[in-house]
Amino acid sequence: MITISLNSPIPLHDQLVQEIRRLLADGTLKVGDELPPVRQLANDLGINLNTVARAYRELTDCGLLATSRGRGTVVLSTIEKTTEKPAEEKKRIETTLSSALADAKIAGLNRKEIELLVLRQLNKLWGVS
Amino acid sequence: MITISLNSPIPLHDQLVQEIRRLLADGTLKVGDELPPVRQLANDLGINLNTVARAYRELTDCGLLATSRGRGTVVLSTIEKTTEKPAEEKKRIETTLSSALADAKIAGLNRKEIELLVLRQLNKLWGVS
DNA sequence: GACAAAGTATCATAGTATGATACACTGCGA
DNA sequence: TCGCAGTGTATCATACTATGATACTTTGTC
Incomplete structure (x- = not known):
């Protein structure tokens, strides 16, 4: 797990x-x-x-x-309140995501494979089975 | 930059x-x-x-x-050869991506916003302007 | 040659991640 | 009531390593 x-x-x-x-x-x-x-x-x-x-x-x-x-x-709870300033936070999120995606490309995954991974995780996060 | x-x-x-x-x-x-x-x-x-x-x-x-x-x-080069074993590497990629996406949700982005970010970065990575 | 600009090497320091071990609290069963 | 097994907590030592100040070496240009 x-x-x-x-x-x-x-x-x-x-x-x-x-x-x-x-x-x-x-x-x-x-x-x-x-x-x-x-x-x-x-x-x-x-x-x-x-x-x-x-x-x-x-x-x-x-x-x-x-x-x-x-x-x-x-x-106790699954919701957390963020403490960062929105602007910095947005940049941080974007950077992290971009890095992760670039990393996937570097690892040799093609675009379709990456899209599939993303889709699957988004579905999990938003409760689509 | x-x-x-x-x-x-x-x-x-x-x-x-x-x-x-x-x-x-x-x-x-x-x-x-x-x-x-x-x-x-x-x-x-x-x-x-x-x-x-x-x-x-x-x-x-x-x-x-x-x-x-x-x-x-x-x-000198923009292509790198990976050294990890494919299985471990795939898991690492998935974990990183999942974390980044979960993080984005935690930060309060909704699904559409995240999809947009991903799409934009993928387009950049694959040379679509 | 002198000088400016580039990367490199050395060393010190502070922070911190990790782990071994012992402690304290809770609940349950005899 | 006592003990015991199962929790998390506290303490301490160690080793690592990221970071930075400083000095060195190489390159190219004037």
């Missing part, structure tokens, strides 16, 4: 946050769902439990998860 | 590499084009010249740029 890359320049806990936010955005995780215990997820991914705990904490801090000692971690 | 974010989790030199590869992929930079001197680009972006130099060197190492002391840095 969650995958990370050990040789990405992006720190592990950031990758985790990204992944979980993605699962929240596309509806895979719903309010009330339990997340795996830090030890289990850490073990599954082959990383340290602190790294997972850190990701959980960051998401807790921005109100998406609720964690409590001894009980576990659950989804 | 090149933009980076100082508070991204992605290291500056990696962002630079990403950006330049994007410019190579979409045709903004062509074979033979000169890149800005490290000092100038560093100054424009408000970062250290070593960081720029590092990005140039990485791109030189994989055969995309040619640098020589005293003369500068030029585009």
Whole structure:
């Protein structure tokens, strides 16, 4: 369900946050769902439990998860309020997207394949099955 | 032309590499084009010249740029051969794309807006004006 | 030759990601 | 009521590495 890359320049806990936010955005995780215990997820991914705990904490801090000692971690909300200024945010989004698409082209995917990938993900995000 | 974010989790030199590869992929930079001197680009972006130099060197190492002391840095090739195994690479591409799209949704863009952004970038990448 | 402009090398520093380990809270069953 | 297993949390050490200040080397031009 969650995958990370050990040789990405992006720190592990950031990758985790990204992944979980993605699962929240596309509806895979719903309010009330339990997340795996830090030890289990850490073990599954082959990383340290602190790294997972850190990701959980960051998401807790921005109100998406609720964690409590001894009980576990659950989804509190799937909606997040953005803090960035719209202008910067828009640029950031565009840059990220453009990079991802360019990367796909560099990897040898042709236009049709990329369009298919995008379409599939958009459908998932907007709940079309 | 090149933009980076100082508070991204992605290291500056990696962002630079990403950006330049994007410019190579979409045709903004062509074979033979000169890149800005490290000092100038560093100054424009408000970062250290070593960081720029590092990005140039990485791109030189994989055969995309040619640098020589005293003369500068030029585009040597716009085609890169991938080194990853196809399976892993495909997953990486998908993950990156999915993240970027989810991020866009989280930021409040609606489906149409995202589709437009994607279309525009694809057109740029495949040379449609 | 002198000089300006390009990339390169060296070194220091601070930040931080990661991990090993021990702690504290919760709930359940004997 | 006690213990125990299963949670997340806190602490600390370590190693890495991104970044930057500075000095060096090469190239071309006047």
